[in-house]
Amino acid sequence: MNWQDIFATRMDRMKASEIRELLKLLDQPDIISFAGGIPDPALFPTEAFQKALGNALSPKNQSTALQYSVSEGYGPLRDWIVGKMTEIGVPCTPENILITSGSQQALDYLGKLMLSPNDTALLGWPTYLGALGAFNAYEPNYDRLIPGGNRSAEDYAQTAKDNGGRVKFAYMSVDFANPTGETLDQTARENILDLADDLDIAVIEDAAYQALRFDGEPIPPVLALEVARKGSIDACRTLYCGSFSKSLAPGLRVGWICGAADVISRLVLMKQASDLHSSTLNQMAIAEVANTIFEDHTAKLRQTYTARRDAMLSALEAQMPDGVTWTKPEGGMFVWLTLPKHMDGGELLRQSLETQRVAFVPGQAFFADRSGKNTLRLSFSLADDAQIAEGITRLGAAIRAAL
Amino acid sequence: MNWQDIFATRMDRMKASEIRELLKLLDQPDIISFAGGIPDPALFPTEAFQKALGNALSPKNQSTALQYSVSEGYGPLRDWIVGKMTEIGVPCTPENILITSGSQQALDYLGKLMLSPNDTALLGWPTYLGALGAFNAYEPNYDRLIPGGNRSAEDYAQTAKDNGGRVKFAYMSVDFANPTGETLDQTARENILDLADDLDIAVIEDAAYQALRFDGEPIPPVLALEVARKGSIDACRTLYCGSFSKSLAPGLRVGWICGAADVISRLVLMKQASDLHSSTLNQMAIAEVANTIFEDHTAKLRQTYTARRDAMLSALEAQMPDGVTWTKPEGGMFVWLTLPKHMDGGELLRQSLETQRVAFVPGQAFFADRSGKNTLRLSFSLADDAQIAEGITRLGAAIRAAL
Numbered sequence: 001m002n003w004q005d006i007f008a009t010r011m012d013r014m015k016a017s018e019i020r021e022l023l024k025l026l027d028q029p030d031i032i033s034f035a036g037g038i039p040d041p042a043l044f045p046t047e048a049f050q051k052a053l054g055n056a057l058s059p060k061n062q063s064t065a066l067q068y069s070v071s072e073g074y075g076p077l078r079d080w081i082v083g084k085m086t087e088i089g090v091p092c093t094p095e096n097i098l099i100t101s102g103s104q105q106a107l108d109y110l111g112k113l114m115l116s117p118n119d120t121a122l123l124g125w126p127t128y129l130g131a132l133g134a135f136n137a138y139e140p141n142y143d144r145l146i147p148g149g150n151r152s153a154e155d156y157a158q159t160a161k162d163n164g165g166r167v168k169f170a171y172m173s174v175d176f177a178n179p180t181g182e183t184l185d186q187t188a189r190e191n192i193l194d195l196a197d198d199l200d201i202a203v204i205e206d207a208a209y210q211a212l213r214f215d216g217e218p219i220p221p222v223l224a225l226e227v228a229r230k231g232s233i234d235a236c237r238t239l240y241c242g243s244f245s246k247s248l249a250p251g252l253r254v255g256w257i258c259g260a261a262d263v264i265s266r267l268v269l270m271k272q273a274s275d276l277h278s279s280t281l282n283q284m285a286i287a288e289v290a291n292t293i294f295e296d297h298t299a300k301l302r303q304t305y306t307a308r309r310d311a312m313l314s315a316l317e318a319q320m321p322d323g324v325t326w327t328k329p330e331g332g333m334f335v336w337l338t339l340p341k342h343m344d345g346g347e348l349l350r351q352s353l354e355t356q357r358v359a360f361v362p363g364q365a366f367f368a369d370r371s372g373k374n375t376l377r378l379s380f381s382l383a384d385d386a387q388i389a390e391g392i393t394r395l396g397a398a399i400r401a402a403l
Numbered sequence: 404m405n406w407q408d409i410f411a412t413r414m415d416r417m418k419a420s421e422i423r424e425l426l427k428l429l430d431q432p433d434i435i436s437f438a439g440g441i442p443d444p445a446l447f448p449t450e451a452f453q454k455a456l457g458n459a460l461s462p463k464n465q466s467t468a469l470q471y472s473v474s475e476g477y478g479p480l481r482d483w484i485v486g487k488m489t490e491i492g493v494p495c496t497p498e499n500i501l502i503t504s505g506s507q508q509a510l511d512y513l514g515k516l517m518l519s520p521n522d523t524a525l526l527g528w529p530t531y532l533g534a535l536g537a538f539n540a541y542e543p544n545y546d547r548l549i550p551g552g553n554r555s556a557e558d559y560a561q562t563a564k565d566n567g568g569r570v571k572f573a574y575m576s577v578d579f580a581n582p583t584g585e586t587l588d589q590t591a592r593e594n595i596l597d598l599a600d601d602l603d604i605a606v607i608e609d610a611a612y613q614a615l616r617f618d619g620e621p622i623p624p625v626l627a628l629e630v631a632r633k634g635s636i637d638a639c640r641t642l643y644c645g646s647f648s649k650s651l652a653p654g655l656r657v658g659w660i661c662g663a664a665d666v667i668s669r670l671v672l673m674k675q676a677s678d679l680h681s682s683t684l685n686q687m688a689i690a691e692v693a694n695t696i697f698e699d700h701t702a703k704l705r706q707t708y709t710a711r712r713d714a715m716l717s718a719l720e721a722q723m724p725d726g727v728t729w730t731k732p733e734g735g736m737f738v739w740l741t742l743p744k745h746m747d748g749g750e751l752l753r754q755s756l757e758t759q760r761v762a763f764v765p766g767q768a769f770f771a772d773r774s775g776k777n778t779l780r781l782s783f784s785l786a787d788d789a790q791i792a793e794g795i796t797r798l799g800a801a802i803r804a805a806l
Binding site: 003009044049062064100113115116200253260266276281282 | 540
């Protein structure tokens with residue numbers, strides 16, 4: 001059977017990630033890994049989940065928890081999110097919220113909602129790898145969004161037209177982004193809204209790390225800035241993607257999209273056609289855990305991760321040779337390193353796995369145009385102080401050897 | 404903001420279902436509903452899930468259960484499914500299994516895998532509404548698959564070509580199908596494999612109700628028949644979609660696709676890009692519950708649902724006027740009624756909700772060509788004997804009034 005003839009054209013764009021292949025090597029115990037970028041499981045609020053799942057399966061609730069439910073999501077969870085969004089400057093109602101299976105599904109749905117083949121999505125170089133993966137399925141072109149850049153709306157529109165479609169949205173991760181750890185300042189956010197208004201396109205705001213700000217002043221979400229301009233969420237073009245994966249636990253796969261009710265109602269139809277609804281049981285558990293411990297728990301996470309970030313920044317300061325620079329994130333899980341121009345992060349990974357037993361993610365995969373060879377991503381979320389000190393020392397040695 | 408200009412062309416195909424709108428009326432307590440088609444929550448194996456979730460959140464397991472996991476699915480669950488598939492005539496390995504968020508997601512992924520706009524999918528008139536919903540997102544044409552029909556492969560191929568694409572797959576629900584309750588006999592299954600071989604297309608076998616056979620001889624899955632022909636699952640074109648929604652509980656959203664390893668590996672990439680993985684916690688819980696009580700529990704379900712089917716068939720025999728015919732399902736949840744040609748199931752629903760307080764699903768929505776006005780779907784899964792007797796009496800009265 002010739003499957004190549006059967007596959008849709010979109011499958012040409014869905015390739016195995018070389019990172020994923022490389023990272024299969026990381027199970028060996030003597031490797032210190034800064035590759036992951038996943039929460040520390042020692043910090044999961046397991047007791048709260050035990051209690052919440054027990055309640056969800058109580059005689060009163062079990063027939064709801066184990067049954068089919070509505071595609072838009074579990075009412076009390078949407079209510080909690082409405083409260084949280086209002087708190088961060090986005091007054092809304094449950095009709096503005098769709099529950100998704102993690103914010104990865106939110107990105108998939110928003111690509112599916114807007115992208116016909118050859119349309120253009122604007123995003124940063126580098127950007128979240130999972131966003132490229134999700135959008136690729138809908139066969140778009142990418143054009144580079146530069147916060148503070150001076151390319152005109154006309155130029156973006158013309159380039160998209162020349163490529164056979166139109167610009168549909170600008171995507172950006174706003175706070176302590178994966179992979180760079182950088183945060184868009186308020187001016188940059190306002191500029192993106194200006195550009196989106198000029199182009200009459202949507203804005204996808206990826207706020208997966210929003211709850212993990214360690215220091216610095218919180219910056220209003222793009223959606224909050226737009227609500228301030230336009231008076232109501234239902235007049236806004238920004239679609240905000242939230243997640244419980246970094247604040248509570250990723251294994252339950254619960255996230256959300258917040259946006260204009262007219263768009264959410266279309267996404268509800270998409271959800272119904274794609275997987276009916278996210279797990280009822282998990283939504284109930286997340287709702288109870290969020291209602292009882294969200295603030296205390298995320299405070300605890302911030303405290304632990306702050307110490308790890310500080311340890312990593314100190315170690316980098318002490319160990320990196322001249323010519324290497326890195327970001328100073330105000331939250332999240334990542335530091336982004338830029339090596340001297342001639343160096344190759346992929347080659348460095350191969351060498352440092354072999355000689356120094358230290359792992360990270362080469363940066364090139366995060367660039368839609370495959371530039372950025374001389375970059376790499378380090379995560380501090382999983383390593384303790386001793387591992388960070390030792391691992392960064394080893395990384396410094398690997399870099400010096402490759403200089 | 405003009406969202407219509409922003410939406411992808413596929414959104415034209417994703418419309419609100421009129422059924423869903425009608426069924427919102429069903430919350431009133433004096434209505435007897437045969438509309439649902441969902442499992443009886445009184446039969447959920449709640450105790451087994453309590454135990455399994457407790458184990459998943461034990462100190463030993465919590466860091467797995469609440470964490471990110473691999474896109475292909477939880478190992479022990481894939482192992483259990485390998486055992487089950489082998490038992491029903493499909494020897495395979497974990498590389499042949501992808502865990503999905505219910506079999507609805509399996510249908511979405513298979514549409515996404517194969518359908519470019521204007522390609523053709525073959526399916527029955529009527530067919531599962533959720534399959535039409537899932538496939539519609541990928542903008543196909545539909546052509547009618549008639550088991551035992553005599554249209555040639557050339558004719559199907561030419562029709563698809565005239566419509567701007569090619570035939571990509573044949574889809575069918577094989578056992579006690581939603582909506583008709585009918586089962587494809589072995590000859591029909593073999594004929595579909597012959598046609599698929601001639602057309603060089605895939606076959607999507609929807610086996611959501613497979614565990615709910617009440618009587619009659621089990622018929623081998625299409626995939627088992629093809630393995631028997633071709634010697635190995637990896638040489639097969641059939642992709643089997645299974646589900647725990649009807650056998651254990653739908654609220655956890657766990658199903659699977661079983662097929663050639665080369666296809667599964669592409670679907671793993673799709674899963675990674677669309678929602679990373681299905682809930683780790685839920686996969687662990689389903690694995691334990693399946694390993695401990697699957698056979699006993701499904702035997703109990705079959706016993707209860709058999710009695711309900713029998714009650715419904717007896718009541719129909721006693722209450723339906725001449726000119727009404729219905730299917731005699733050997734399992735599942737549905738009986739399919741055909742009214743006299745001039746009648747309209749949608750109109751009948753409006754009248755019977757008003758005058759008789761009895762609900763069902765009009766059949767038209769299940770037809771890709773919107774024919775089948777004079778049909779309706781009844782589910783016996785949720786009603787007890789008294790409700791069935793009373794409800795079918797009322798339905799008979801409504802039909803007589805409309806004759």
